[in-house]
Amino acid sequence: MALGATIHTFAVQLADVDRGVYDEVTLRVARHPSETDAYMMTRVLAYLLEFEEGIAFSEGISKVDEPAVLVRDLTGRITxxxxxxxxxxxRLHYASKLADRTVIYTHRDPAKVLAPWAGKRIHRADEITLYSFDPGFIDGAVAAIGRRNTMTLSVTERQLYLELNGATSSSAIHDHPLP
Known part of the structure; x- marks a missing residue:
């Protein structure tokens, strides 16, 4: 019998000073059995760091032609x-042709993520940014994840402050242009 997704809820107080976004957000996140906790945590952080009207998690692995998180305008077009x-x-080439803006958030070593893209044809590669966090930040956050979570996320001057179920941590948000 196939395993189903595990549902995690996050009650979030979001204060992104850099973008002027202040909101209370409740997320229900389905973690597929093949998805690691680090990937899920990065997905949640990406959602919150990109939070705006029209943002949503995609249907995940069942929709291979969509990213993990996307923003649609009122007409349904991916922005x-x-x-x-x-x-x-x-995939980045396809995404950059389809959407106005393409970004990547990673929980992996950014140098290793960037290396395979060198010399590859990627539409508007100069407009795509890879974001990463300080080493160990995602692992620390993963250690605090439960099925029901309370989270406070603050961002100021590209510094992220996270309180997750009583555990606190911080990280710079590093941006890496594509090669």
Missing amino acids: AWIEIGAPDAE
Whole structure:
């Protein structure tokens, strides 16, 4: 019998001073059995760091032609394609043609994520940014995840402050242009 997704809820107080976004957000996140906790945590952080009207989690692995997180306008057109992890160059090329803006958030070593894209044809590669966090930040957050979570996320001057179920941590948000 196949295992189903595990549902995690996050009650979030979001204060993104850099973008002027202040909101209370409740997220129900389905973690597929093949998805690591680090990937899920990065997906949640990407959602919150990109939070705006029209943002949503995609249907996950059942919709291979969509990213983990996306933003749609009122007509249904994808305006922001938000990848998690280490997508291949062909996928980024497709995304950049489809959406106004394409970004990637990774929980992996950014140098290793960027390396396979060098010399590859990626539409508007100069407009795509890879974001990463300080080493160990995602692992620390993963250690605090439960099925029901309370979270406070503050961002100021590209510094992220996270309180998750009583555990606190911080990280710079590093941006890496594509090669």
